[in-house]
Amino acid sequence: MAPPKDTMFRSADMSLTQLYIANEIGREVVSALGELGVMDFRDLNLETTAFQRTFTQEIRRLDNVERQLRYFHSQMDKATIPMRSIYDFNNPFTSPSASEIDELADKSQSLENRISSLNESYETLKKREVELTEWRWVLREAGGFFDRARGQTEEIRQSIDESDDAPLLRDVEQNGQGEAAERSFSVMNIGFVAGVIPRERVAAFERILWRTLRGNLYMNQSEIPEPIINPENNEEISKNVFIIFAHGKEIIAKIRKISESLGADLYSVDENSELRRDQVQEVNTRLSDLASVLRNTKSTLDAELTAISRSLAAWMVIIKKEKATYQTLNKFSYDHQRKTLIAEAWAPTNSLGLIKSTLQDVNDRAGLSVPTIVNQIKTTKTPPTYFKTNRFTLAFQTIIDAYGTIKYREVNPALPTIVTFPFLFAVMFGDFGHGVIITTVSVAMIYFERKLLRSKLDELFSMIFYGRYIVFMMGIFSMYTGLLYCDAFSKELPLFKSMWEWDENDKGDLGPTSHRVEGYTYPFGLDWRWHETDNDLLFSNSYKMKLSILLGWCHMTFSLCWSLVNARYFHTPIDIWGNFVPGMIFFQSIFGYLSFTIVYKWCVDWAARGQNPPSLLNMLIYMFLKPGTIEAPLFKGQAGLQIVLLLMALACVPVMLFLKPFYLRYEHNKARALGYRGIGESTRVSALDDDDDEGQTLNGGRESFGDDDDGIAMITQDIGHGEEHEEFEFSEVMIHQVIHTIEFCLNCVSHTASYLRLWALSLAHQRLSIVLWDMTMKIGFGFTGIVGAIIMVIIFGGWFGLTVAVLCVMEGTSAMLHSLRLHWVEAMSKHFIGDGVPFEPFSFKVLLEEEPIE
Amino acid sequence: MANGFAPFIGLIVVALFCGGAWFAAPKGENQTVWRSTLVLSAVAMYLMWVITFLAQLHPLISPIRSDLRPE
Structure with missing residues (x-):
């Protein structure tokens, strides 16, 4: 069966593979796989020290060459000769043959001798010169x-x-x-x-x-x-x-x-x-x-170094790759009798075809009749978590990985984060003008991506550059929320006809009160007439507070649903009935109900009813304090509904507490009653016992090993050492579940409250930009004439600088951190399992990215 | 009900957009990313709009401004 296509939704399907490589082409095979960069080799010689491994000699030799190359580099720095950039080479990533490496080693040896002798004579001459100068003095x-x-x-x-x-x-x-x-x-x-x-x-x-x-x-x-x-x-x-x-x-x-x-x-x-x-x-x-001799020596040395500088970067890359290849080869176990290298590696199942064809290629090129064998092994080990990312998704995946490694095949929170992270940021950062600024910056960074990737950036800028696509999404959404908040650099945007008209007072002037245009609601965002009114905050605070609660409720419900998807995928129905369903009922019967009442209250025309609208805050408090009494009713049958909801929420707590642990205990007891034992508990009855013990002494108890006396390759699952298998302990499960229940119930309250930060930060952002405008531009508009124009230019510069530095960079950073927290804590705590092992493939590309050759 | 049906029109528009995005998403290994990003963006933007709209559907207070200049 073909494996499913790898998407970002779940980590890639991995297989543990075993490679049998003829000793002669070991280096070529590993080097080709390093170019592919899809295999995470396991260390099969954990007990052996670095000195006892097979290819220590080669690594030492390469270390020496590397030292020589670094010596050239330092000499070039000293003589201020620039190194030809790595990007100027057509293709520095072709893997060289062994003889080429030897040639390079010899060449670098002779060059080193030459350079150092030149240097030595130069230094002696220089010393002589100093002596003579001193003598002259x-x-x-x-x-x-x-x-x-x-x-x-x-x-x-x-x-x-x-x-x-x-x-x-x-x-x-x-x-x-x-x-x-x-x-x-x-x-x-x-x-x-x-x-x-x-x-x-x-x-x-x-x-x-x-x-x-x-x-x-x-x-x-x-x-x-x-x-x-x-x-x-x-x-x-x-x-x-x-x-x-x-x-x-x-x-x-x-x-x-x-x-x-x-x-x-x-x-x-x-x-x-x-x-x-x-x-x-x-x-x-x-x-x-x-002096003339010195000049000659110096120019010879410089000429030599310039010649080296032309290809030094390529040599460095080659040696680095070669060294990494041998270091990987050292992880393999070596069968002395059959001259075979045996390797174990995790690889994405979808890449197996590619791996096989690459190995075939290497074999053909080497003209070897013995093929390289690729075996897939079944194992109980947890496969590593691997997501194939691209430029766009990389930064979002990094946000999630910074919190924890996703469990193998778990729902990847990074996928919805692509939207929710910048969106929640924008709710706090909502200003059309500031959104335009950061969008422009991010578009510029994306446009000059290739150029910027190659240049050296300082720490802060390289961080922003790394998250350029996040910034881009943030900018787009900030522009949208800015339009909804009707804010552009704190000024209003009269896009449509306002729903308010100023009343005429006794003197025939307008204001201060207003009346509504009958039957008309402002179609997009907040009405711009609210700007600079006396009761602006009264309205916008109520709106933004409710907005935060509603968005928080949506986000948390959405996140909670992923735990259902996870439970279904991992076939653990007890997680659905013992965790998801009671949790969901608990959450919805309190905060779902709150969200419902918020929307309901908005939809009722209280003035037409001639009623005073009830306070939702009091309603929620009395729902717990005095269940059944409603002071100001919202709708008919509210009291009864609230009691039912409260009872449902309360009933969910014991279900959440006890269902899962007792079900697990029941399962465990049933299994034991049927005679199953934990693998470690009973003696092994396998005929392979001897082999197993031998395998452990020979290979130190690693998961599988590749040879036995008969020369038949066989695989032993060393499950005695299985880290995966945990003994069932009821008390532990119970404690875990108690903690989970308490945490979940309390978090429902605290997390909902935590979303109020959306309101607080957007309020702070808006107020700050108003203050900035009033302190600078508004004063600037007070001047007239030529002087006014000059002052205006200066003030505009100051205002714009402060807008970028304070409102975009500082406020943006703070909003980003808050959004990050909402994802890591409020959302991910609802479904994230996260005990995965990161996939670290042996890849030359990654290697060169981690230690770039400048 | 003043414009009470507008959220539903919006809902239909967003649903149509999501359906369109689902099928029009470029094929290939990034299809999931395209789909999820487009659909989620549309939903998030709709939510924000509809909340703002509903908040002003039956406003309880009206703007008061004492520093109005005669226009």
């Missing part, structure tokens, strides 16, 4: 010290003038530090150290030197004006040049050690100014040589 600065010192020499005319050092010590003496000043100025004994040190270490450096040498030194330093760039991490460091003069070789050695330990770089400087000039020249030529 030292030469320049130290030269400055020497020159200044010489200037002093001539001034002071120290006797020993061949030495450049002497005036320096003179300088030292002047500073009061040179104890050696009295001694003979032997050139041999005075040495110096020159170098570069990070600026923040200078203070510490000075202090340490001072303490260790007890002041036997003379230090001079100056700041390098431009920061030095460290090639290793590209950080800028400001450094100082220092030169230290000291006495004696040992002290010099000590200074060297201290400076090196503090991270200073020492450079040799010659005392002789001629030599120094040569040094500077040499450094300069070396620097310029180095």
Whole structure:
């Protein structure tokens, strides 16, 4: 029998399938299935750790390649070379052959070597450059010290003038530090150290030197004006040049050690100014040589990276897919004797034909004589819940899935939600103008869908974009409810002739009272004459309150009916007679009756009857407090009807409480009396006992396994471990039912009241937009002339900005959340079972969507 | 009864629309979505309209406005 067509009404019919795949084409088969993306593979090696699995080696290798690709990517980021976008490839989703993967791995290995060696040499060169630059600074600065010192020499005319050092010590003496000043100025004994040190270490450096040498030194330093760039991490460091003069070789050695330990770089400087000039020249030529070499290296590296950037995205996709393929293969059990991979997977029954033909294709391409076998297994396991969604339905399905996973084959609440969610939103958001704004926005998003899908969006916008079709429906319905409320940016819309005419007063003016046009009711929505009247709220509150109750009643009755559909589908008549029927009677006899009286009261012309209309609120309260007494009658026989309804509602409570648990107990006892036992309770009498035990030791008690000693494939249902089977426990069922009954009865009241939020929010929305208009535009209209025009433009901008930000975005969000609550709590609690397992197919498409390659 | 029959006319119109939508819904895998969306939308919109209409059928109060300007 062909399976029924999959619709959104129920989750797709699933089958547990078993695949026997020849080892040689395992990779190709899984990769083809990944492209299809309709199989949810079960892990058959749950006990094995990730390291013990069959294809760990391959995954490691791919991990390495992935790391190399990421390395290229980071290098490209560093060099600001853009990667060719994934969308520019014609078809990046073709699955490559194994040899192509090998080729890619080799290529990426060699490229990595090349890039890293280029990088290394680049970095070494860069380091060399920095060193030379620092040296140049030292030469320049130290030269400055020497020159200044010489200037002093001539001034002071120290006797020993061949030495450049002497005036320096003179300088030292002047500073009061040179104890050696009295001694003979032997050139041999005075040495110096020159170098570069990070600026923040200078203070510490000075202090340490001072303490260790007890002041036997003379230090001079100056700041390098431009920061030095460290090639290793590209950080800028400001450094100082220092030169230290000291006495004696040992002290010099000590200074060297201290400076090196503090991270200073020492450079040799010659005392002789001629030599120094040569040094500077040499450094300069070396620097310029180095710069050209650096440029060449950099351009080679960039060229290499640009070449990589052209295909990097495709490689990343390929490797990602390949890795996912092996990870899936690791879930399979491997039969060493027959070189066969055995896989178990859930798949939609409707896709089995497609799966089989795909497998056939793979087989043909590989030229293998052994076909891949697809078996359907019967199982007691719960199949996963799967809905095929499209662009339009996806967001609505997500709303429902966010609440809970739908039970397999249960009625899908997402289908009616497509209408009810935006509609209830619109009841709260009813304003034609605001509806036009959000419809326009959503239409724009839908129109530029493809472009927006590919671009990176910020969080808030991407959320709105995800729900663009919801927003679209919301906008359409908001426009409709706006027309019904007769509101457009809080102004009235006089579409038809009003049913009210102003009375003429004594002075011949109009107002303040009005009279009705005889025999005419405003045909569409609220009469626009109500706008800005003194008793506008009196009328619209009464109307919107009743509207909320009536819509809530409709929505809840509608939702409650789905529980009937579910009970019929799952063949549990006890849910109909023990839950649905008493629940429905209870709900209708109180709130159905309330809804009826609301409509009835509207339909009666009380003025013509010459009666005062009775208050419905009091009626409902007295229906419970004093059954049988009616203060202001609505219709004949009301008292009797109310008593009957009340009794019916009361009678339903015990039925709801006891019928289902006792019926279940009766069923259970009957089954036991006939000799049936729970499967876990009695010893197994099957001849397969040995096999079963063996199967459990071999396969760790998984649901089925694919091999036995005789080489005949067989399937064991490991029902001993059945998570599906629950022991019947009367007390548990009873408690559950008591909770359900109390919850249902109380919720009938609280949920009906909860729908009043429709009134509250629509009132708030309308009032807010009126206030906004009065505070901005109305004031703007007060000005005239050129100034008035300019002010008007400014005020209009402010008004429009606030309308979009406050009334559309903020109010819209709040109305959306309230609508969400009405669906999750008020509606779904009436029928939703929701203990399903989500279907997570192995699909490359999903994989790439989850971890996009930018 | 002032226009008391209007809700019934509306009902007939909506019923006809729903019937039309049911059969005219595009065939294919999205037929269910089309049908449910069109029918439910029509019903929801009708409900909202008819409630508004009924609320004004025999209004208990009439508009009062003191700041009326002579037209």
